Amino acid sequence: MGKIHKSEKDDEIEVECVSPARKVQTLFKISKNLNEFLPPENYLEILFEALKDLYHFDLLFLSDISDTPIVVVRSSEYSLSNQDLNSLLTKVLDPKWNSGKQFLYLTKKEASHKREFSKFGIKSLFAIKVSTILFPEYFFGFINFNNVFMPVKEDINFLHTLAHIINQSISYYELKSLFETSYDKLQVNVERIQRENEQRRELLKKVREQTKELQRRHIEMEEFVYTISHDLKAPIISIQGFVTALNEDFSKSLPKEAQYYLERIIKNTAQIESMIREVLEYSRIGRITQEKEKLDLKEIIDDIISPQIQKKNIKIGFKGKSLKIYAEKNRMLQLFGNLIGNSVKYMGDQPEPRIEVGTQKIDSKFATIFVKDNGIGIPEKFKDKVFNIFVRASNLENKDIEGTGIGLAHCKKIVETHGGQIWLESEEGKGTAIFLQLPLAI
Ligand SMILES: Nc1ncnc2c1ncn2[C@@H]1O[C@H](COP(=O)(O)OP(=O)(O)OP(=O)(O)O)[C@@H](O)[C@H]1O
Ligand SMILES: [Mg+2]
DSSP states (O other): OEEEEEETTTTEEEEEOOOHHHHHHHHHHHHHHTTTTOOGGGHHHHHHHHHTTTOOOSEEEEEOSSSOOEEEESOTTOOOOHHHHHHHHHHHOOTTOOTTOOEEEEETTOGGGHHHHHHHTOOEEEEEEEOOSSSOOEEEEEEESSSEEEEOHHHHHHHHHHHHHHHHHHHHHHHHHHHHHHHHHHHHHHHHHHHHHHHHHHHHHHHHHHHHHHHHHHHHHHHHHHHHHHHHHHHHHHHHHHHHHHHHHHGGGSOHHHHHHHHHHHHHHHHHHHHHHHHHHHHHTTTSOOOEEEEEHHHHHHHHOOHHHHHTTOEEEEESOOOEEEEEHHHHHHHHHHHHHHHHHTOTTOSSOEEEEEEEEEOSSEEEEEEEEOSSOOOGGGTTTTTSTTOOOGGGTTSOOOOOSOHHHHHHHHHHHTTOOEEEEEETTTEEEEEEEEEBOO
């Protein structure tokens, strides 16, 4: 039921009877139309269409106060700009409305809003709260410029139900938007992750291809080195045989100078032969392998410490507990033989020569083993280079210590073919420590 004052002046009251059946019908129509996840700005036309025959409002609004209200006016003769309406609503509507005050009904006679209403030519304002749980609170209402809209209890009940429908619809719409935004964000993230994975896969593929290519070139290089040294071996041995024969059979009949040249040829040929032998040996490491076995580290070291070393008066010993490694026995003898051999060879004139072999750190798979001495040490600028083939340090100059400069290169290759690493610490004049990792026997 809605009572409408057609004109305040003559107080003529026209009673309009709206049957409950029509109201239910209207609610049904509205809820059906609002049930499509529409954005709130589309509601007002629907509400206007459904309500225009029930109530004689002049302006219909839906507002969340913070924003510009959505307005529908019945006729263009009532002009109230959105800005004016917003400032009016901000003044009269309180977003903190609680459940005790669920609608607002004001007429021009209300003292507090008299000026405001006169300014805009408003006769009455009715607003009802459409509170949503998640988002700013909406208000839905009518403004009358010509008549005074006077809602009765049934109207208020009806409008409350309508507010409830609007509220639900807005909530659904907002939840749906929230869900869609989150879903879109998720989708973007999923796509980004997929893209990154794809890039990672590409990169991995490239790295694998390049590693393969490098391995192929490395094998090719080793084969080349092996072939060259192998082919050089026969002519060198032949030269060695001829110069030795020449020396034995004819050196006495040669002048002194020619004898000297012959000696130089013999010495240099021997050096070339030894270098070729070592290069061939270097290329065999990792290519020609023996069965790996469980080996006691201390036993290997004991096998290496020969009577010659013992005779040299060097204090040599194994520090700490022994452990079992899993490796090729002959390569281990070669490895520790080279390292202990170097320590003996490069001891210098140390009055208290000492060599120590031991284990320093053990993780679950590898043992870190060291060979330390207090010999002549390695000059700083040679520390990185001595693991390369044919490199000998500068502090050997003028010292008559024989060597090819390949022992440590052998050691590096042996350790690496067993899956470990090798490095050194050294100080010239104080001593050298070589560290290496070898796999532990389980
Ligand atoms: N324990 C050490 N103390 C001092 N210098 C060392 C030690 N071990 C290696 N070096 C230096 O590193 C160089 C390379 O060692 P490496 O064992 O490869 O060759 P080499 O001993 O000269 O000859 P060989 O091929 O006969 O072993 C040596 O010439 C020496 O200058
Ligand atoms: Mg050596």
